[in-house]
Amino acid sequence: MTFRMKSLALALGLGVCALAHPGSAQAPLPRSVAKALDKVSAADYKAHVTYLADDKLRGRQPGTPGYQLAVDYVTGQLKKLGVQPAGDHQTYVQKVRLRRAFTEPGGTLSSSGAAYRAGADFMFYPNPQQPAAEVTAPVVFAGFGISAPELGYDDYAGLDAQGKIVVVTRTEPRHLAGNEKLYATDLLTILQTAARHGAVGVLLAVSKPTTKLPNVGKGAVSVLGPEGQVAVSRTYTSRQIQVVGSVSTATLQRFFAGAATDTTRTFAALRTGKPASQPLAVTLTASVRSRYQDVDSYNVVGKIVGSGARLRDEYVVHSAHLDHLGIGAAVRGDSLYNGAHDNATGVASVLEIAKAYASLRQKPKRSVLFVLLTGEELGLLGSAYFARYPTVPKASIVADINTDMPTIIAPLLSVVPLGAENSSLEAEVAKAAAQLGLPVEADPEPIQNRFIRSDQYSFVVQGIPAVHVKYGNKTADGTNNLSEQVQKWRDVTYHQPQDDINGTFDFEAGRKYAQLNFLIGYQVAQNLQRPTWKPGNFFGKRFGGGQ
Incomplete structure (x- = not known):
């Protein structure tokens, strides 16, 4: 309290400890x-x-x-x-110990008969644990990437993600709110969930055609533990996951070619809070190289x-x-x-x-x-x-x-x-x-x-x-x-x-x-x-x- 408040208290015959919020039921402060x-x-x-x-x-x-x-x-x-x-x-x-990892030029994403353009169709986050990472795997679509049976919603229910590249949308799950939504949509949660279900790669589809892919030109930073292992990372949560990146909505559309359900019906279901996960008829090969600066x-x-x-x-x-x-x-x-x-x-x-x-x-x-x-x-x-x-x-x-x-x-x-x-x-x-x-x-x-x-x-x-x-x-x-x-x-x-x-x-x-x-x-x-x-x-x- 200010000197003026002290003086007023003393003038009124009150000890300093008697000051409390007027009208409150609070006991005076000691x-x-x-x-x-x-x-x-x-x-x-x-x-x-x-x-x-x-x-x-x-x-x-x-x-x-x-x-x-x-x-x-x-x-x-x-x-x-x-x-x-x-x-x-x-x-x-x-x-x-901070590790700033950078994606080296030359990362590739391809499927049989198709190649995707780095920076336009896809981007990769640098891998803080492996300077060179490559994976070839079938692709599954896992909706919002949420697995929360206790909330009555599970994008992974009935979906075999073991050894697969998981694609998830970053659109907003309208059926969730409050703390549940905060936790479920956090990128770290999505990546941890994919790893728990056996994924070897995660691709995040941006929410709108006008949304730009993330720019990681300044690198992505992780924390190394005492033994030199990655102890904290916002983008790589498990050695099992080799590649993490983002793809455009147009790229996601191409992934759905030949799938049992097209994107229109898939996203219509997701908007109503119904899981719409499914295997996609595509196998991807992803390759990324990373370099590091540790401080x-x-x-x-x-x-x-x-x-x-x-x-x-x-x-x-x-x-x-x-x-x-x-x-x-x-x-x-x-x-x-x-x-x-x-x-x-x-x-x-x-x-x-x-x-x-x-x-x-x-x-x-x-x-x-x-x-x-x-x-x-x-x-x-x-x-x-x-x-x-x-x-x-x-x-x-x-x-x-x-x-x-x-x-x-x-x-x-x-x-x-x-x-x-x-x-x-x-x-x-x-x-x-x-x-x-x-x-x-x-x-x-x-x-x-x-x-x-x-x-x-x-x-x-x-x-x-x-x-x-x-x-x-x-x-x-x-x-x-x-x-x-x-x-x-x-x-x-x-x-x-x-x-x-x-x-x-x-x-x-x-x-x-x-x-x-x-x-x-x-x-x-x-x-x-x-x-x-x-x-x-x-x-x-x-x-x-x-x-």
């Missing part, structure tokens, strides 16, 4: 927690963002000297606060040890990604992608949250991890690696509270807690928000699929409940259209060089955002019960061992 909240500083928040978005960091691309400057900065800040190292070998860092990058990991004799061996994670896009194509005369909002603000939030915890004389019962992640812009790679191979026992992590681009361009007057509805974290968010006078709203942009697009999702797929708090829609003038304002800002600034410190910021909103995330984490760290998935929740059943 004095120590209120004092910790007051340690969060808008000026320090701005200073963190200013440094991390400085030109000398060159856009914080993983594996570059600029990214290392960011690592050194946040490590230094954690040290100043007395946060202990929790990375590899009692350091503050976890090494993340070391780092997650930064610090900890504050909890005070509970038993619960100190469990951890609440506060995370944010440290990387951005580096140097790229010039936009309006600027080619340096500073990433001030994305995600210097998220990192600043975690550093201010760490300051609040560090100021507590009596630490919360559970321990707290502060994890600044690499490779988010490359496909959630640093978080996927940390969540899968954490520097503490995986089973000891009870929750992740992620901070990614809070978009502090206006006062923070309400919040949207992405993913909170999946678990008991929903109650923790509601309680913390009420303490700060922040109404909680539903996601105004569900079509954006934001919950699976940021680092918290890496924890979810490891069975760990997670939440990512975003701005709400409430505005000071009562128009309550902040999401529209953010969309206009995003259209001209998001992932552009113009996302620099000279843009629009409300650092008091950043301060309040950090305070809220601290309160959520503190409550979870104090609660004797670890967070649980809600009964019947899709993610809980899929990843958390729930019923």
Whole structure:
């Protein structure tokens, strides 16, 4: 709280701990927690963002000297606060070995009597595990590529995909919604499903004739494990799958020549939610060659040890990604992608949250991890690696509270807690928000699929409940259209060089955002019960061992 708020409280004869959201039924905050909240500083928040978005960091691309400057900065800040190292070998860092793979020219796709044009009819993702890969196999069409019998839908039911090249459409499955749709349509899920059914190749058919094939000229990045094997990849999930690529709608049409059912009837069935999988009367030969560039990058990991004799061996994670896009194509005369909002603000939030915890004389019962992640812009790679191979026992992590681009361009007057509805974290968010006078709203942009697009999702797929708090829609003038304002800002600034410190910021909103995330984490760290998935929740059943 501000000095003015403190003075008002004292003038009214109230202790600092008596301040709570007017009209709420919340118990007043303990004095120590209120004092910790007051340690969060808008000026320090701005200073963190200013440094991390400085030109000398060159856009914080993983594996570059600029990214290392960011690592050194946040490590230094954690040290100043007395946060202990929790990375590899009692350091503050976890090494993340990144492999950028490139597709070499000359990849081919052909069938008897037919050849397809690279770049127009098909494209291949580079294979991060095999410099040269070739496969000849029959082709099957597997609809959306979904196998979810528990949802009453299975594109693989009755389909023999063993040793085959599986073709799937990237059109939208209208019969699914919510978390089920988010999970089922994620590319990683589709590839894992194909591998589980024995496929040796996967071709993704774009959704519309006007949709361009993906451009992987800058390569595709994976994470190598300690033994040099691919540990995390968004495009190759199994050594069994030799080739992954995309094909145009015209190419898909050619694949269907001679099939039992044509594309018109096939897609008509899919639009009604009925599987329309079938073998196709074509055998393809696919060949791709790849080359690699390997670099070391780092997650930064610090900890504050909890005070509970038993619960100190469990951890609440506060995370944010440290990387951005580096140097790229010039936009309006600027080619340096500073990433001030994305995600210097998220990192600043975690550093201010760490300051609040560090100021507590009596630490919360559970321990707290502060994890600044690499490779988010490359496909959630640093978080996927940390969540899968954490520097503490995986089973000891009870929750992740992620901070990614809070978009502090206006006062923070309400919040949207992405993913909170999946678990008991929903109650923790509601309680913390009420303490700060922040109404909680539903996601105004569900079509954006934001919950699976940021680092918290890496924890979810490891069975760990997670939440990512975003701005709400409430505005000071009562128009309550902040999401529209953010969309206009995003259209001209998001992932552009113009996302620099000279843009629009409300650092008091950043301060309040950090305070809220601290309160959520503190409550979870104090609660004797670890967070649980809600009964019947899709993610809980899929990843958390729930019923």
